[in-house]
Amino acid sequence: MIDQVVSMVNGWIENFDLLSEGWRAGIVVFALVFGTATAAYLAGHMIVALERKFTKTKNLWDDAVLHAARKPVVAFVWLQGVYWAAEVAHHYSKAEIFTVNGAVLQVGFIWIVVWTMLRAIKEIEKILVSPLKMKSPMDYTTVNAVSKLSRAVVIITAILIVMQTLGYSISGVLAFGGVGGIAVGFAAKDLLANFFGGFIVHLDRPFKVGDWVRSPDRSIEGTVEHIGWRMTTIRTFDKRPLYVPNAAFTTIVVENPSRxxxxxxxxxxxxxxxxxxxxxxxxxxxxxxxxxxxxxxxxxxxxxxxxxxxxxxxxxxxxxxxxxxxxxxxxxxxxxxxxxxxxxxxxYGAEVAFPTRTLHLPDGLRLEKDRSPTGATSEDPARKQGDGKNTESAGSATKLGDEGESGEGE
CATH class of the missing domain: 3.30.70.100 (Alpha-Beta Plaits)
Structure with a gap:
């Protein structure tokens, strides 16, 4: 069909004698690009209108398919229109760049199909974990793991198909991958350990996003924010992010207080x-x-x-x-x-106990209060004054006695 359209356009250009061949080809190319833009605009708005109509129905999957296909459909219209314009230009120009039109169309079509599938997987994932759309939403960690695995399968398959389309032998690529995989495995053993550790976490599900986890073997405690294929992000209780390689979860004890x-x-x-x-x-x-x-x-x-x-x-x-x-x-x-x-x-008139100590004294032992530093017991002030006078008199008498003895000596 594409060849028939291109042949018809080229025949119309050759039979139209008003302008030179180059100008006629340029006008046709411009018209094709302009028509492509118009068709893409109309296609996008048509799908948006269908989305609004189907959102009123109870079926959720038609909404997911339409939303996933909207941008790829617009991209397909552009791909097809630009291909036709390039084929027309290639008919009148022998430039080398136009010789890859067919390969670009095939690779572009594969890319659009893969893009559509990836968007559909993402939309399905959103529906399965949404409590607003599902009566019994599925576990986010499980759905996310299956979604990642599905996207990886789609991408790897697309890469192999593109290589086959471009003329590369898939059997040779797989053989090279088998030999090179051994060397890559030794060089990236830690990366592979983290990958398989993440696979085990997704498979066994000792915790999920939002769980509070801790490990008595390591200084790990906090809320799980993200479970990736290489590492898991845990937000500690002081709000610091903690990035734990998934391989660690295969060798440590993990406690999940959330359960x-x-x-x-x-x-x-x-x-x-x-x-x-x-x-x-x-x-x-x-x-x-x-x-x-x-x-x-x-x-x-x-x-x-x-x-x-x-x-x-x-x-x-x-x-x-x-x-x-x-x-x-x-x-x-x-x-x-x-x-x-x-x-x-x-x-009951009782009391909560606190640490106390009881000291037992033998009979006949009495403690005196306000004892002076010299060991004398302090009594009333009048007695203290009397004691002071007596002390002073005794001091004076002692002094006189000394003087008398000195006189006798002389």
């Missing part, structure tokens, strides 16, 4: 030794409070018992699980539980 069913409250609360008579009712009331608490899962393990005689307290073990797994809500529930336990203890 816990409950959060645990495990506390040891001590009361004073003087409150030992209230221990049994306090323990009973705490257990009853937890069993009736709306945010405590009574179906899980619940332990409230007198635990031990500690150095300064009588310890009570409180071990239970909350219904919520949300971090912020868990601390609100835990605060409420601890405050209610405190109220129960205070209700």
């Amino acid at each position: 816990m069913t409950n959060r645990r409250i495990s506390e040891t609360i001590g009361i004073r030794y003087t409150d030992v008579s209230h221990m049994a009712p306090i323990v009973s009331d705490i257990r009853t409070m937890l069993e009736n608490h709306e945010d405590i899962d009574s179906q899980q393990t619940l332990i409230v018992n007198f635990l031990a005689f500690n150095a300064s307290s009588l310890d009570i073990m409180v071990y239970t699980f909350t219904k919520t797994t949300e971090w912020v809500r868990f601390h609100e529930v835990k605060q409420d539980v601890l405050l209610k336990i405190s109220n129960i203890i205070e209700g």
Whole structure:
């Protein structure tokens, strides 16, 4: 059909004698390009109109197909129109650049088909994970992995088809790939390890995007933002990005707190030794409070018992699980539980114990208060004054005695 159109246009140019052959060919080429632009514009607007019409239907897949095909259809119109213009120009010009028109058309057509398929895969991925479009949206990590694998298969197949179209032997390429793959495997073993590590993560799904993960083997803890084929991006709780090679996940232990069913409250609360008579009712009331608490899962393990005689307290073990797994809500529930336990203890006139020390003194030993640095006990001020005068008199007498002895000596 293309050859017939080109032959008809060339015959019309040769039979039209008003202008020179070059001018006639130029006008026809311009007309073809202008017509291509018009056709592409109309095709794009037609598909947009169809998209608006089909968005009102309940079928989601026709919307995805139309949206995926809109730009490739416009590109196909341009490819075909430019090819016709190039063929007309090639008929009157022997330039070498026009000798590749057929190969460019074939490669361009393959590229448009591949582009359409890649866009369709992307649109299908969006539908499958959207909670607005699907009643039960699929797991994003799984759908994303399948989408990446599908796109890789399409691209590799397209490359092989293009090479076959251009005259290269696929069998030779595959043989070279088998020999060269060994050398590439040794040179890029870390890259391949990360690739297969990412494949294992997508296959086993120990975590997905949005999960809180941590590793006791490494300093890794945060929220998963992206799972790639080479590395995984984790946002730490201080908002720093952490890039972990996927090969690391095949050798370390990964904990996923996001998949816990409950959060645990495990506390040891001590009361004073003087409150030992209230221990049994306090323990009973705490257990009853937890069993009736709306945010405590009574179906899980619940332990409230007198635990031990500690150095300064009588310890009570409180071990239970909350219904919520949300971090912020868990601390609100835990605060409420601890405050209610405190109220129960205070209700019996008891107190929560804190570290204390008792000093026992032997009988007959008395501590004196306000003892002076010289060891004398301080008493009333009048006595202190008297003591001062006596001390001064004794000093004067001593002085006179010394003088008398000196006189006798003389």
